[in-house]
Amino acid sequence: MSDVRREVVASQVQEILNYFGKCPMCGESASARRITAQFTDGRVLSEDIAECLGYCGWKGAADSAFLAGAPPVLSHGHKNFQAPDHALPIVASGD
Numbered sequence: 001m002s003d004v005r006r007e008v009v010a011s012q013v014q015e016i017l018n019y020f021g022k023c024p025m026c027g028e029s030a031s032a033r034r035i036t037a038q039f040t041d042g043r044v045l046s047e048d049i050a051e052c053l054g055y056c057g058w059k060g061a062a063d064s065a066f067l068a069g070a071p072p073v074l075s076h077g078h079k080n081f082q083a084p085d086h087a088l089p090i091v092a093s094g095d
């Protein structure tokens with residue numbers, strides 16, 4: 001890519017309520033959350049991250065095979081708008 005620097009203008013974290021995975025390291029239950037970031041160029045990326053609820057501290061990509069039911073059930077997220085000093089309009093993803 002070029003030297004265009006992308007910055008996050010907004011991010012949101014939502015719990016995935018119907019994720020019932022297991023930690024691949026220690027076998028404890030794992031929880032998952034979806035992290036969505038919007039960048040200054042308008043792109044929106046989201047990533048599902050699983051995390052061990054035990055003590056080993058494992059984190060990794062959430063495996064959709066552990067979802068109970070097809071679409072992930074997301075909690076209401078905390079949306080964090082990082083104060084842009086260049087006032088960009090925040091476009092809500094329309095769905």
Ligand SMILES: [Zn+2]
Pocket residue numbers: 023024025026027028052053054055056057058
């Ligand atoms: Zn673990």
